Amino acid sequence: xxxxxxxxxxxxxxxxxxxxxxxxxxxxxxxxxxxxxxxxxxxxxxxxxxxxxxxxxxxxxxxxxxxxxxxxxxxxxxxxxxxxxxxxxxxxxxxxxxxxxxxxxxxxxxxxxxxxxxxxxxxxxxxxxxxxxxxxxxxxxxxxxxxxxxxxxxxxxxxxxxxxxxxxxxxxxxxxxxxxxxxxxxxxxxxxxxxxxxxxxxxxxxxxxxxxxxxxxxxxxxxxxxxxxxxxxxxxxxxxxxxxxxxxxxxxxxxxxxxxxxxxxxxxxxxxxxxxxxxxxxxxxxxxxxxxxxxxxxxxxxxxxxxxxxxxxxxxxxxxxxxxxxxxxxxxxxxxxxxxxxxxxxxxxxxxxxxxxxxxxxxxxxxxxxxxxxxxx
Numbered sequence: 002x003x004x005x006x007x008x009x010x011x012x013x014x015x016x017x018x019x020x021x022x023x024x025x026x027x028x029x030x031x032x033x034x035x036x037x038x039x040x041x042x043x044x045x046x047x048x049x050x051x052x053x054x055x056x057x058x059x060x061x062x063x064x065x066x067x068x069x070x071x072x073x074x075x076x077x078x079x080x081x082x083x084x085x086x087x088x089x090x091x092x093x094x095x096x097x098x099x100x101x102x103x104x105x106x107x108x109x110x111x112x113x114x115x116x117x118x119x120x121x122x123x124x125x126x127x128x129x130x131x132x133x134x135x136x137x138x139x140x141x142x143x144x145x146x147x148x149x150x151x152x153x154x155x156x157x158x159x160x161x162x163x164x165x166x167x168x169x170x171x172x173x174x175x176x177x178x179x180x181x182x183x184x185x186x187x188x189x190x191x192x193x194x195x196x197x198x199x200x201x202x203x204x205x206x207x208x209x210x211x212x213x214x215x216x217x218x219x220x221x222x223x224x225x226x227x228x229x230x231x232x233x234x235x236x237x238x239x240x241x242x243x244x245x246x247x248x249x250x251x252x253x254x255x256x257x258x259x260x261x262x263x264x265x266x267x268x269x270x271x272x273x274x275x276x277x278x279x280x281x282x283x284x285x286x287x288x289x290x291x292x293x294x295x296x297x298x299x300x301x302x303x304x305x306x307x308x309x310x311x312x313x314x315x316x317x318x319x320x321x322x323x324x325x326x327x328x329x330x331x332x333x334x335x336x337x338x339x340x341x342x343x344x345x346x347x348x349x350x351x352x353x354x355x356x357x358x359x360x361x362x363x364x365x366x367x368x369x370x371x372x373x374x375x376x377x378x
Contacts, residue, residue, distance in 0.1 A: 002031060002032055002033050002078055002079055002080060003032045003033070003079075003080055003083040003084075003085065003365070003368040003369045004032065004033045004035065004070065004074055004079045004080065004081070004083065004084045004085065004368075005023075005026070005032050005033070005034050005035070005084075005085045005087060005364070005365070005368050006035045006036075006037060006066065006067075006070065006084065006085070006086050006087070006111070007021055007023065007034065007035065007036045007037070007087055007088065007089075007092075008037065008039070008063070008086065008087070008088035008089075008092035008093070008095060008096055009021060009036070009037075009038075009088070009089065009092050010088055010089045010090030010091035010092025010093055010094070010095070010118075010119060011090065011091070012041075012090075012091050013041060013042065013045065013046060013059075013091050013095075013176055013178055013179045014041055014042045014168070014178065015041065015042075016041065016091075017038055018036035018037045018038045019036065019038065020343065020344050021036045021330075021334060021344075022334065022342045022343065023035070023036055023334065025334060025335030025336070025338055025339055025342065025361075026333065026334050026335050026361055026364070026365070028335075029335055029338065029358070029361050029365070030361050030362070030364070030365025030366075030368070031365070032365050032368055032369070033074065033077060033078065033079045035066075035070065037066050038062075039059040039062035039063060039066075039095075040058050040059050040062055041059070042165060042168060042178050043138065043161075043164050043165065043168060043178055044058065044161070045058050045059035045062070045178065046058065046059060046128060046131075046178040046179050046180065046181070047134075047135055047138070047156070047178060048128065048131035048132070048134075048135065048181050048183065049131065049132050049135050049149035049152065049153060050131050050132045050149075050181065050183060051149050051183075052185075053149040053150050053152075053153045054135065054149065054153045055183050055185050056128070056131055056180070056181045056183055057102075057180055057181060057183060057186060059095060059180070060095070060098070060099055060102060060104060060180060060186070061104070063095065063096075063099055063104075064099075064104045064105075064110075067084070067110040067111055068110065070084060070110075071084075071109060071110055081109070082109075082112065083112060083113075083368065083369065084110065084111040084112055084113075085111065085112065085113040085114065085115065085367065085368040086111050086113075086114045086115070087114070087115035087116075087117065087333075087364065088115070088116065088117065088119065089117040089118055089119065089327065089330060090117070090118050090119045090326070090327070091119060091125075091126075091179075092119065093115075093116040093117050093118060093119030093120065094116075094119040094120060094121055094123060094125075094126035094180075095119075095180065096114060096116060097116055097119070097120050097121040097126070097203070097294065098121045098126065098127070098180045098192075100114065100201060100202045100203040100206065101121065101187060101192070101195040101196075101198075101201050101202075101203055102186045102187055103186050103187070103188070104186055105201070105202040106202065108202070108205065111206070112206070112207075112371070113206060113207050113208070113367060113368060113371055114206050114207070114208045114209070115208070115209040115211070115364065115367065116208060116209070116210050116211070116291070116294075117211050117212075117329065117333075118211065118212050118213060118216060118287055118291075118326060118327075118329075119287070119291070120210070120290045120291040120293075120294040121192045121290075121294065122192055122193075122290035122291070122293055122294050123286055123287065123290045123291075124174045124175055124245075124246050124285075124286065124290075125174060125175055125176045125179070125286065126176070126179065126180070126290075127176065127179055127180055127181060127182065127192075128176055128177060128178065128179045128180065128181045129171050129172060129175040129176060129177065131181040131183075132149075134169060134171070134177035134178060135149075135152060135153075135156075136152065137169035137177075138156065138164065138167060138168060138169055139152045139155060139156060141167035141168075141169060142155075142156070142159050142163055142164065142167050144156055144159070172245045173241055173245055174241075174242060174245050174246060174285075174286060175245060193297075196294070196297040196298075197297070199301055203298065203301075204298070204300075204301035204302060205301070205302065206302060207302055207303040207304075207305075207367075207371045208295075208298055208302070208303075208304060208305070209305040209306075209307065209367060209373065210291050210292075210294065210295040210298075210304070210305065210306045210307075211291075211306065211307040211308070211309060211329070212283075212287050212288050212291055212307075212308055212309070213308070213309045213310070213324035213325060213326060213327075213328050213329060214283075214308055214309070214310040214323045214324035215279055215283060215312075215322050215323060215324050215325050215326075216282075216283040216286065216287040216288065216324075216325070216326045217278075217279050217281075217282030217283040217286060217287070217326070218279060218318075218322055218325035218326065219325060219326050220278075220279075220282050221275070221278075221279070225275060226275075226319060227319070228271060229270065229271025229272045229273075229274060229275040230271055230274045230275045230278055231271055231274070232269075232274065234274075235274045235277065235278055236259075238278050238281075238282070239255060239258055239259055239262075239278075239281065240255060242258075242281070242282070242285060243255045243258065246285065258281060262277045262278075262280055262281040263277055264276070264277060276321070287326075292306070303371065303372075305367075305373050307363075308324075309324045309328065309329040309332075310323040310324040311323065311324055311328065311332075311353075311356060312324055312325055312328050313328065313331065313345075313346045313349065313353065314348075314349075314350060314353065315346050315347070315348035315349065316346055329360070330345065331345035331346060331349075331357070332353070332356055332357040332360040332361075333357075333360055333361065333364055335357055335361055336349070336357065337349035337353045337354040337356070337357040338354055338357055338358070362374075
């Protein structure tokens with residue numbers, strides 16, 4: 002049977018593959034579903050950008066998972082020549098980054114990929130500055146040495162609980178402890194250069210890319226979700242995004258974004274400004290990076306792109322929300338077919354059960370053949 006390995010992605014700091022029950026997807030699609038864990042936070046990504054702490058330990062965990070699967074999956078009835086990686090959010094970004102690394106060069110480890118709501122080009126996908134984050138953590142736990150060797154030696158002497166409790170915060174929309182393009186496993190320090198390297202597994206692997214329509218809904222506070230966003234708050238969000246993500250011409254970029262993400266055909270009010278903010282953040286943090294990645298990939302291999310625009314009715318989202326971040330997950334894992342499985346909603350209507358069946362067919366048929374078709378599973 003084809004094998005599907007799910008890489009969870011709540012964040013690089015928290016989360017677990019144990020939360021996802023793959024039994025419905027496996028049974029319905031006649032595939033083997035594996036959910037896994039990898040090291041998170043300082044344990045998964047602490048780096049000084051040199052040999053004292055090269056980082057990317059989570060990528061080595063992913064390599065170990067694939068190696069074990071190749072060696073053992075036949076004993077479970079699995080087909081080692083039809084292995085699909087699928088990940089969500091930070092898990093998708095982790096897979097995408099892995100595809101560019103020298104660790105992914107063995108073409109027998111996996112054969113297809115699905116990237117859901119995450120890519121290596123998102124601002125949060127890579128560590129903003131690995132050495133700075135390591136240095137700030139060292140200061141927080143009273144490691145006063147200078148240079149990578151002294152910093153890492155001191156950090157290793159600290160209890161893990163102390164390290165986790167003192168993790169520094171990254172600038173908004175960025176990540177402190179995440180993958181880094183250390184040259185030990187990457188041929189370039191630029192994702193865009195790596196995208197144009199036809200020798201990578203990125204170029205050699207069929208990929209489905211996808212997003213939800215309202216990815217950034219979760220960035221709203223409860224009050225903003227209910228009542229909207231005033232003019233001052235919209236300006237604040239736009240300026241923070243521009244300040245943190247862009248390096249040059251910030252005022253010009255802000256002016257362009259403010260014009261593009263304003264509603265001109267109806268009067269501006271808190272509801273329209275809320276829509277403007279969600280659209281900007283969804284585009285900037287998820288859609289635009291992922292679409293650029295998909296366009297780059299399409300030069301080399303089979304490329305598919307989807308937009309998921311449904312929010313589960315029983316969740317009582319505001320009626321203007323159509324597909325928040327993670328809203329596709331219960332349908333991929335078949336929750337509607339069994340009246341809900343943890344951690345997903347418990348109630349679904351008939352149309353949502355049909356939607357889940359179709360989504361599972363898409364995913365499992367891709368795992369079987371490399372093509373996206375809606376024929377029976």
